[in-house]
Amino acid sequence: MQGQGEKTKSKTEQEELLEEAFHACMEEQLSFIPPESEIARMHTFSESFTEAMRTLLRTRGKPEKRQISKAEFIYSFNKIAACILGVLVVGGVCAGGFLLLSRDHAKSSYQESAEAPAEEAASDMAAASAEEPQESAEGVINQQEETGEATEEGLQQDGGSGALVDVEFMGQKIHPASYQKLPEKAGNIKTLVNSPLIARDAESIKVTIGNMEEYQIYYYANMDLEVLIDGAWYLIPSKQDLSEEESDRMVMLEPGMAQDEEIFLENYDLDFDAEKYRVVTYLDGWILSSEFRFENPETDLEEALENVED
């Protein structure tokens, strides 16, 4: 035991000696290196190096392989939305036409198969021909009305900010959000605020973007914050003065990875008593939202008590 103890002790001493020796050698090596300013005069970094380091400094090692402008992104998104709308309209027209045709066909078959007396048939035909224009006119009106309602409803769901007007919020006018109804996830891509209930004294909120798809995705690091007022979402303008480069920065997310982004609340004028807030994340091909609200000690306590009573 004593021998082992001595061995351990001597090993520690040897390690200390090695450490000391390597420190001394490194210091010797460092003493031959000229000061930074002198080396800077010796060598000018290449353009490619400077650019690569600029990217590295900006992303701190996080991949940022592709950059497209926000306008380009929104244009692509709108293009996809227009295509989907086009397909739906064509589908609707075809289905409507088919229904009308089948109704006419059923009517004519019925008339052909009827074995009523000639007079009766003649009076029936006359009555039918008199009613038909009225019926079809009513049909068209009803159909237009129906289409009108559906379109309005569709706008309300997907992009219907047209009917909404600016509102006053925290002493400033804010505009309706471009998209009223947004999903929290698309396939296996999901955004999530760190907590659905945020403390009033929180300095920031964290949004996790998770990519469980088998392909890499891109998203804008700059996200939007929106508030729910009387059932409609409104965009809260940021006080932060971002450069174009900063606001257009896209981040690549590998499959099976998640990334946290932080939204600093000091950059927004917020009403802690507002019904709900949401963070809108722009991904390539998708716009996702994640909702939260600020804690309200009184209401939350009442709710908790109600739950206990239940």
Place this chain on the structure above:
Amino acid sequence: MLLYLSMLDTQEEKDKFTEIYDQYQHFCWYVANQLLEDAHLAEDAVQDAFLALTRHLDKVDDVDSPKTRKFLMTIVKSKAIDILRKRKGGELSTEDMEAETQDPARDILDQYITKENYNHLISCILELDEAYRVVFEYKYVHQLSDGEIAQLLNITPKLVNVRFFRARKKLQDMLEKEVVSRAGTR
């Protein structure tokens, strides 16, 4: 579970990283250029070094300290050595690694590391190939574990161990030679 939450990017970390870069970019290039003797390859080594540093910023406490300077020197040297190694024909094969598994009986370096031999040790370290020195530096100067060194060098912990064993063997041979020759001259 495939989902890994990546490390948070705080403003403080970003500032620290920028500060390190501003302060040591030319220093790093100089160190790399000494080994590579090629200005452009030295730039590549600097880039690799800073990329590796992004994952180990927690090991830098004070940007201005000599410790940070030494840490950066070791990282950039190891990255320059990687570039040299790649140019010369790659890493050890698995067979080489198996052949060089540690044999404690052959490792008698500790016997030569004494206070009396300290000056011999210094002269041997100064002559030691940089590829071996960096492994020692990571281990003894920066006190990193095999796992941490493996992360920085982008190799497996097993290979770190192999390199460490090799470095010890090399230093042992040099020290043995040095001690014997000095003893003979007395």
